[in-house]
Structures are given as C-alpha cells and as structure tokens.
Amino acid sequence: MASREFVECLTEVYRGEQLGEVAFEGMLVAAEGPEQRYLLGTLLQLETEAKAMLRPLLVRCGLPLRNDPEAAAGGAQAAEQWNALPWVERFQLLRDIVNTTYLPRYRELGTLVSPEEDAETARVARFMGDHEASLIVMSDRVIAGEPDPAAPVAALLHFPLPRPE
Numbered sequence: 001m002a003s004r005e006f007v008e009c010l011t012e013v014y015r016g017e018q019l020g021e022v023a024f025e026g027m028l029v030a031a032e033g034p035e036q037r038y039l040l041g042t043l044l045q046l047e048t049e050a051k052a053m054l055r056p057l058l059v060r061c062g063l064p065l066r067n068d069p070e071a072a073a074g075g076a077q078a079a080e081q082w083n084a085l086p087w088v089e090r091f092q093l094l095r096d097i098v099n100t101t102y103l104p105r106y107r108e109l110g111t112l113v114s115p116e117e118d119a120e121t122a123r124v125a126r127f128m129g130d131h132e133a134s135l136i137v138m139s140d141r142v143i144a145g146e147p148d149p150a151a152p153v154a155a156l157l158h159f160p161l162p163r164p165e
C-alpha cells in the first residue's frame with residue numbers, strides 16, 4: 001500500500017508533467033527552424049511519455065487520470081514567459097526552475113517507494129528523477145552551444161522523433 005507521502009508526491013509529479021506538456025507545446029508553436037522544432041518536439045514527447053508511464057501508478061493509488069485545468073493554465077503561462085526570451089535564455093530559465101523546484105521533488109518520489117514493496121512502481125518513480133535531470137543536461141548543452149543538445153532527452157524516449165536532415 002502506497003504511503004500518503006508517495007500519493008501526494010505522485011500527484012504533484014503528474015501535474016508537473018501536464019504543465020510541462022502544455023508549456024513545451026506552447027514553446028513549439030513559436031519555434032524557428034527544424035532544429036528548434038526537433039528539440040522542443042522532443043521535450044513535448046518526454047512529457048507525454050511520462051504521463052503515460054505514470055498512469056498505471058495513479059490507478060493503483062486510486063488517483064484520477066484527468067488533466068488538471070490549473071496545470072494546463074500554468075503551462076500556457078510558462079510558455080508565454082519563455083517565448084518572450086531569446087533562445088538560450090529560455091534554457092537558462094528552464095534549468096533554474098527544474099533545479100530549484102522540480103528536480104528535488106521528482107527525486108523524492110523514488111525514495112518514497114521501495115523495490116521490495118513494489119518493483120514496477122519503484123522503477124517508474126526512480127525513472128522520473130532521471131527524466132527531470134535530463135532537462136538540466138539538455139539545457140546545459142543548449143547554453144554551451146553543443147550540437148544535438150536534445151540527445152540526452154531523446155535517449156530516454158520510447159518514441160523518439162526523427163532528427164532533422
């Protein structure tokens with residue numbers, strides 16, 4: 001049986017993925033050129049896949065699968081804020097937000113369930129920390145001007161997008 005702490009953290013993480021999905025979709029609309037579209041499309045895919053991965057856990061915990069309209073509104077607002085910035089600064093901001101707000105909570109999810117208790121739930125819960133950390137690695141690569149900065153994110157996907165020619 002999942003603890004109350006786990007259920008609360010899982011709820012927040014699922015909401016974070018909903019917010020991220022709407023935010024990256026909103027950034028994708030404003031993308032310029034195939035490289036930007038590929039990177040933001042890859043981030044959108046990361047969030048969509050994470051939502052799908054979390055759903056069996058939500059059902060096991062008796063939580064609703066529906067999207068939270070407040071998370072969607074937060075995502076739309078975040079996209080607007082990001083799109084107003086130059087390209088590299090968008091990722092400086094993303095890096096800071098993930099580092100301070102999301103990553104600690106996502107890492108925590110993996111500590112709130114033991115593999116002995118529920119191996120599959122523990123695997124997905126731990127993966128969410130790696131998922132979030134990949135956003136920091138990707139942002140650092142954008143900031144450093146490295147080629148194919150989305151590669152660490154794409155490596156985590158089950159359904160990666162085709163790279164631009």
Ligand SMILES: [Fe+2]
Pocket residue numbers: 016017020046047050131132
């Ligand atoms: Fe995410």
